[in-house]
Amino acid sequence: MRFKEAGAFLNIDLGALVFNWEGMRRYISPSSRCGAVVKSDAYGLGAEKISSALYRAGCRDFFVAYLSEGIALRRVIGDSGRIFVLHGFFSGTEREFTRYKLIPVLNTIEQIEGWLLYTQKVGHRFPVALHFDTGMSRLSFSRQDQEFLFGEGQDKLKLLEVVLVMSHLANGDIQGDKKNEEQLNLFRDIRDKVSKILGYSPEYSLSATAGIFLGKEYLFDLCRPGLGLYGIYPYIGLEDKILLRPVVSLYAKIIQLQRAHIGQSVGYGSSYSFTREGIIATVCLGYADGFLRSLGNKGYGSICGKQVPVIGRISMDLTTFDVTEVPSKDLYIGQEVEIIGPHNTIDFLANSGGTIPYELFTNIGDRYYRRYKNEEKLFSVDRK
């Protein structure tokens, strides 16, 4: 949405993004390389800008969920760099994978068989990744699949050109959880079996942001940070190990200010009533913009550093705040209320709404004016 008609402004600091990627890259180097997860339009922040910035910083391994995300990304980063499509392929899309040099992550026996059918038809092998389950029970080769692939199905594995073998931690953000070690041991076992069957060693990858900091043994050849890139700590305490800079801030314009009298109710269902005289600020932001409805009467904003509570239910396009305590010099039509920013972190906001920062990001709509910051500085990033 254009600046002059936008009710809210989303700032995305590409300099901070690259800073975070660089920080993780340095932390894991030289034993492991640093990729980037940019699925779902880079978590709602704009895959084109985000990926382009990371590519310029040196990132060469990208992960998306869908084919079309992969095609769009290939157009952004050009011919070099690897793009992994996490969902694998659906029947009938194989040719597009090879045309755009996208690497399907094969998750099921059906995907392996379908891929072999295609490659045998065209008479050429193309690189694939394999995703093994070690504890997520979500999408990847299950225990039964593994028994098959390491037993009677191993001939199928041998027919593939495997460049990456991956798994995913379920509780990476819970340090000391014994499931992490369980998954690590299962993955090591898988690594040994796969390399032996293939007769060569593809790359191995286990860790996203949280896993990176569980210990050197979790790094393997390639890491796949998502959350951390966007400046979010997966758990409290990680600040001691790495400095991440916030990437996103969000401000919404005050469109109306009004005095409230005692007993005046606010919004749908009259869920909030004033027990003293006060001032209501209405801002152009609602649950259609991803400002979760669960934040009604629970969330906060901030005006010039002064915290202001959400009052009443969140509407589709509007939210009301109690701004009674804000100095009058700071209250005017057009004033920007900080929704996510230095005084009101995304962790705090997500927590208030009973969710995680990811969900807030990915539901961000397209009615914001987006300001990408520090794009020009990207070329001066220190790559030592």
Added chain:
Amino acid sequence: MRFKEAGAFLNIDLGALVFNWEGMRRYISPSSRCGAVVKSDAYGLGAEKISSALYRAGCRDFFVAYLSEGIALRRVIGDSGRIFVLHGFFSGTEREFTRYKLIPVLNTIEQIEGWLLYTQKVGHRFPVALHFDTGMSRLSFSRQDQEFLFGEGQDKLKLLEVVLVMSHLANGDIQGDKKNEEQLNLFRDIRDKVSKILGYSPEYSLSATAGIFLGKEYLFDLCRPGLGLYGIYPYIGLEDKILLRPVVSLYAKIIQLQRAHIGQSVGYGSSYSFTREGIIATVCLGYADGFLRSLGNKGYGSICGKQVPVIGRISMDLTTFDVTEVPSKDLYIGQEVEIIGPHNTIDFLANSGGTIPYELFTNIGDRYYRRYKNEEKLFSVDRK
């Protein structure tokens, strides 16, 4: 997203949409006309298709939130028909309103003054709507604003070409709530004052879907249904007064099926564990697609009429169901799990996630394949 790579399918029945609009139109006619609220991309369902269908059915009064939504809509419905922009205008956009024949809904004294500045500069009046608060305390002329406009500020009103005066019910979906009658009485009082000051009678509008069924006195000249158009009853019991047909159904493909052993945990945080042997189905749908994270371990889907519970947390792009009880003939890769449909209504789903259907709609992303149904039948709609 294209059919062949989509993981989920959103069906939008334009025939049902028009059926619902027609039903409400008949219910309120001839005393009141029936408009349509199509803001936020028609609540996420696609403003172009929705508005075009409603226009063909005879709707001539549309409501959007933002200028750019209005411009896009003007291009769809052509030169006739009225488009009201609920947020009014921001300074610097006045010319676009007049260029695209959009009617700003003025909500604040500042907007009135800004509009007068513009019209006096160009030497021409353009139609506007006025929005008065009667109990929402959100966006519209507050009690203080009204005192001003009906007193010393009435000369400003007289300079406007007012075509519509509106207000909005806070508790329209709670029948018997005394606030409805309070708001009705306040609005009648506003009507009398405005008409007297202006010296002519603009149209008046108070009710959205729920208000339509509160009684004839709530209808005024124009109604503004939103929810009802999309086949959703604002409260239980309304089925006795009007038949609404569901407009939206949503299906997600099974991408993986796997056996689960006793003790096997599922997803992030291992929040679900099997206490018996079972079968897990993973579908291509996650919170990035608007399938709210609050549905983790709470929501349901349906396979061939058999209810299946969500197990584990919702991931960004994937959701896992326990499909142990589904007959094996109905379990295969590519099978579509009903997420919203006849066996799993949107009300039920919204309720399970602690929200309302609106929020589910507006957070629908763009990774669905959209099937618009019954478009061809629109011309045969009975307009009696």
